[in-house]
Amino acid sequence: MPEYPRELIADLLRGRLSSDEIGGLQRHEKDASRFQTVLAVEQQRLGWTDRILLCLQEHLYVVQRPEGSRTVRCECGHEFGDYRRNWKESALVHERDASDGLVYRGPRRADPSWTVLREFYCPGCATQLDVEVVPRGYPFIFNFQPDFEGHEGRGEAE
Amino acid sequence: MSPGSLKDRLHERDRRVAELGVYEERLDLKEGDPIAFELLYSRILQSVTSAHEVARLVSASPMSRELGEIIFGLYTPEGDAVALSRGLLIHIHTMSRMIKWMIENDYQDDPGFNEGDYYFNNDPYIGGAHCPDQMIVTPIYWEGELVAWAGGLTHTPETGGSEPGGFIPFARSRFDEGLFLPCVKIAENDRIKRDLEILVERGIRSPIFWLTDNRAKITGTQMIRQEIKGLIEPFGADNFGKACREYIEDTRRAAKRRVRTVLFPGRYREVGWRGSVMPRQETLLHGPVELTVSTEGRLVLDYQGMSPAGRHPFQGTLPTIEGLVMNVLIQHLFYDLKHNEGVLMVVDLKVPEGSAGNPPSIFYPTALWGITYGAGLASGQALSRAYYAQGYREEVHATSALSCAYTAGGVDQYGRPFGAHNFEFAAAGLFASAVADGLDTAGVEFNPEGEMGDAEIWEQVLPPVYLGREIHIDGGGFGKYRGGNGVLSLYQVWGTDEIDVGGFGAAPIFSAPGLMGGYPAGAVYMWVGSRTNIRQLIEERRPIPAGEGEDPETPDFVRQVAATWELVHGHNRVGTPARPGDLFTAMTGDGGGFGDPIERDPELVRRDLENKVTTPWTARNVYCIAVDPDTLEVDRQETERLRAARREERMRMGIPAQQYKARERERVLCGDFPPPVARMYHAVLGASEVFQSAFREFWDLPEEWRMPDPDQLAQEMA
Numbered sequence: 001m002p003e004y005p006r007e008l009i010a011d012l013l014r015g016r017l018s019s020d021e022i023g024g025l026q027r028h029e030k031d032a033s034r035f036q037t038v039l040a041v042e043q044q045r046l047g048w049t050d051r052i053l054l055c056l057q058e059h060l061y062v063v064q065r066p067e068g069s070r071t072v073r074c075e076c077g078h079e080f081g082d083y084r085r086n087w088k089e090s091a092l093v094h095e096r097d098a099s100d101g102l103v104y105r106g107p108r109r110a111d112p113s114w115t116v117l118r119e120f121y122c123p124g125c126a127t128q129l130d131v132e133v134v135p136r137g138y139p140f141i142f143n144f145q146p147d148f149e150g151h152e153g154r155g156e157a158e
Numbered sequence: 159m160s161p162g163s164l165k166d167r168l169h170e171r172d173r174r175v176a177e178l179g180v181y182e183e184r185l186d187l188k189e190g191d192p193i194a195f196e197l198l199y200s201r202i203l204q205s206v207t208s209a210h211e212v213a214r215l216v217s218a219s220p221m222s223r224e225l226g227e228i229i230f231g232l233y234t235p236e237g238d239a240v241a242l243s244r245g246l247l248i249h250i251h252t253m254s255r256m257i258k259w260m261i262e263n264d265y266q267d268d269p270g271f272n273e274g275d276y277y278f279n280n281d282p283y284i285g286g287a288h289c290p291d292q293m294i295v296t297p298i299y300w301e302g303e304l305v306a307w308a309g310g311l312t313h314t315p316e317t318g319g320s321e322p323g324g325f326i327p328f329a330r331s332r333f334d335e336g337l338f339l340p341c342v343k344i345a346e347n348d349r350i351k352r353d354l355e356i357l358v359e360r361g362i363r364s365p366i367f368w369l370t371d372n373r374a375k376i377t378g379t380q381m382i383r384q385e386i387k388g389l390i391e392p393f394g395a396d397n398f399g400k401a402c403r404e405y406i407e408d409t410r411r412a413a414k415r416r417v418r419t420v421l422f423p424g425r426y427r428e429v430g431w432r433g434s435v436m437p438r439q440e441t442l443l444h445g446p447v448e449l450t451v452s453t454e455g456r457l458v459l460d461y462q463g464m465s466p467a468g469r470h471p472f473q474g475t476l477p478t479i480e481g482l483v484m485n486v487l488i489q490h491l492f493y494d495l496k497h498n499e500g501v502l503m504v505v506d507l508k509v510p511e512g513s514a515g516n517p518p519s520i521f522y523p524t525a526l527w528g529i530t531y532g533a534g535l536a537s538g539q540a541l542s543r544a545y546y547a548q549g550y551r552e553e554v555h556a557t558s559a560l561s562c563a564y565t566a567g568g569v570d571q572y573g574r575p576f577g578a579h580n581f582e583f584a585a586a587g588l589f590a591s592a593v594a595d596g597l598d599t600a601g602v603e604f605n606p607e608g609e610m611g612d613a614e615i616w617e618q619v620l621p622p623v624y625l626g627r628e629i630h631i632d633g634g635g636f637g638k639y640r641g642g643n644g645v646l647s648l649y650q651v652w653g654t655d656e657i658d659v660g661g662f663g664a665a666p667i668f669s670a671p672g673l674m675g676g677y678p679a680g681a682v683y684m685w686v687g688s689r690t691n692i693r694q695l696i697e698e699r700r701p702i703p704a705g706e707g708e709d710p711e712t713p714d715f716v717r718q719v720a721a722t723w724e725l726v727h728g729h730n731r732v733g734t735p736a737r738p739g740d741l742f743t744a745m746t747g748d749g750g751g752f753g754d755p756i757e758r759d760p761e762l763v764r765r766d767l768e769n770k771v772t773t774p775w776t777a778r779n780v781y782c783i784a785v786d787p788d789t790l791e792v793d794r795q796e797t798e799r800l801r802a803a804r805r806e807e808r809m810r811m812g813i814p815a816q817q818y819k820a821r822e823r824e825r826v827l828c829g830d831f832p833p834p835v836a837r838m839y840h841a842v843l844g845a846s847e848v849f850q851s852a853f854r855e856f857w858d859l860p861e862e863w864r865m866p867d868p869d870q871l872a873q874e875m876a
Contacts, residue, residue: 056547
């Protein structure tokens with residue numbers, strides 16, 4: 001299995017790789033240490049004392065707090081609460097009727113009587129964290145519930 | 159059946175796999191001589207690939223010749239895929255299902271299997287995805303024993319349905335979709351039966367496509383048969399059979415390792431949507447998926463909550479969703495493994511019976527796949543999240559395009575009856591990834607290597623001529639990385655007084671969701687201009703339009719051509735008579751975006767402006783970038799100000815989730831939804847206890863709450 005320099009992975013995360021370099025990563029066998037490398041790069045970049053356990057999605061991390069709880073935290077520092085609860089329950093929500101003409105023009109607007117856009121913002125930094133395409137009245141989609149125990153056990157098994 | 163029949167062998171194979179969880183217990187050949195093992199596989203792969211390359215040139219159908227909507231494979235005697243050529247990857251399992259169906263239904267006894275027999279199938283409830291997917295398989299014998307099957311599949315552009323072009327967007331039952339031949343013997347002793355050809359000649363429009371596709375598949379499968387016999391001769395039939403089983407087992411083990419290595423275990427959820435627009439009936443279709451990545455290296459894909467099947471073609475059979483999921487997994491997870499039955503063995507699919515992914519009877523139409531495609535693509539997004547969590551950002555992507563095109567039928571420019579669809583959607587916009595923009599005019603999920611076909615080829619096959627074929631400006635979903643832009647083509651009806659032109663593929667909904675803050679691609683649409691002055695413009699040598707241009711509110715063709723313009727919001731348009739000089743558009747679909755658009759690198763926007771694939775309006779209003787429209791110089795300071803203002807605006811517009819929920823709960827309690835949405839909730843909540851329970855819990859609904867049936871309410875009102 002290949003191993004890649006930490007700087008290369010840091011550049012991947014920051015979007016600084018060329019298409020050839022990205023293609024190289026895609027073509028070759030995966031580096032087994034990637035998970036730990038990514039965590040190390042992000043831990044250093046963010047400078048948090050709490051340990052990052054997982055990159056949940058863009059801007060959101062699961063961190064281990066000193067008292068033992070595992071919480072979802074935005075890059076800006078805003079905390080969304082326990083990772084077992086959907087972070088969207090603590091976000092700001094804007095339901096966009098696409099016919100507002102602010103994002104989509106002309107016939108590219110979906111008919112709001114079918115689907116709307118539900119935009120989720122971080123209350124700390126106003127980053128747009130997710131855009132759901134849903135009809136009105138649809139429950140928030142809980143996109144990801146990580147299995148930490150399984151992941152740790154899997155590492156030992158390997 | 160006699161002992162040792164194919165049926166017995168198939169049942170023994172099923173028992174072995176179920177009890178042991180493996181396909182072959184030992185990899186003796188691989189471990190004994192790994193180089194010979196891989197060399198033999200490369201020869202098998204070469205045989206199916208050669209068949210693919212040669213056979214496509216035998217066909218007269220542009221689908222096979224130009225676009226590569228064709229695939230060949232080698233199968234074990236029990237029907238498990240051993241190796242597949244490139245091409246239409248969703249059919250890894252559909253020919254397998256066909257072979258197994260024939261074995262289960264005692265075809266070995268009657269009509270019997272013999273060297274030189276060719277069986278044809280296009281029944282999607284047996285194998286395939288819809289009536290246009292047509293497969294032919296032939297048994298390969300060695301010293302009197304059936305040792306393998308060779309199979310080939312093409313997508314024909316005409317099926318003899320109630321509308322031309324095979325896709326039949328207004329089909330209400332299977333009987334609207336055309337000519338189905340479920341596992342029919344079409345050739346014996348390597349000769350095609352003439353009566354079968356007459357059936358096709360008189361049963362569909364443009365029979366040349368179907369008939370020459372059959373010749374192509376027979377050519378390809380004959381090539382495979384010959385090659386495989388050449389391989390068996392020095393190797394021995396027993397060893398060859400053992401090697402085929404080891405290839406499958408070897409792949410199963412590799413697939414399991416892959417899941418354990420590159421995906422973070424957990425539960426992932428996404429939702430795909432499609433819609434059906436039929437006369438007096440609009441239906442929103444729900445395609446949720448819950449992906450469980452297990453620590454043991456298995457993937458469970460559960461589609462609980464999928465909309466029930468209905469009287470529309472926006473649904474698929476079990477083989478369709480199976481094929482779509484495998485197609486996603488092969489491209490995004492198992493891309494460098496051997497493409498065979500082994501990859502299926504680490505996957506559990508749960509598709510509710512009676513749903514639009516597993517209809518309750520064979521009479522439900524399936525021409526357009528619909529929600530099975532939406533749910534299949536959503537599965538790819540779920541997989542992306544699992545890659546992201548494990549750190550492999552280069553594999554993370556938003557959703558592929560919803561693809562669409564136009565259909566036509568009538569009398570062609572040569573005076574012959576015809577029916578076909580254009581298929582340039584093989585060059586739809588690709589999804590954005592977590593590290594790069596989606597490619598423009600790149601491909602479709604179900605046939606990643608397909609070509610869009612030269613415009614001149616389409617002009618030979620279909621009467622309309624191209625006025626322009628352009629990159630669909632700003633088509634891809636906006637994001638830190640934008641989705642790829644597809645193609646928008648402008649056509650002129652020409653050379654015939656008798657032609658129906660229709661669209662297919664979509665309700666007016668967002669077409670390809672974004673990921674992690676990225677926007678979806680916009681809705682798809684068609685413009686149709688009748689009673690135009692295009693001839694006058696040409697005669698007077700005045701400018702004529704080549705496409706939509708930069709302003710979708712007022713497209714170039716609407717500004718430049720006087721006509722009665724009709725906008726079809728969505729892409730469902732019944733085949734309607736058109737006249738020479740009429741103009742219409744069709745689009746291929748665009749990819750979803752990734753990440754927050756106001757984090758997009760201004761340099762990427764500048765580059766897009768330079769390439770004219772985005773507009774100054776989008777740069778300022780969506781990406782919040784200040785750029786000089788003449789010099790394309792980015793004003794960094796003003797850009798920062800615009801982006802700060804957008805963040806402030808979000809803080810003002812966004813309301814706390816709990817407050818939002820309290821407000822929306824009132825809407826839910828009253829059942830206050832537009833008809834397509836109310837119809838969807840009523841159907842899904844009635845069909846799925848799991849979804850109903852989750853829905854009740856989320857909105858904290860009282861036990862006695864029921865979603866009213868909008869159609870019943872309407873009847874009572876009347």
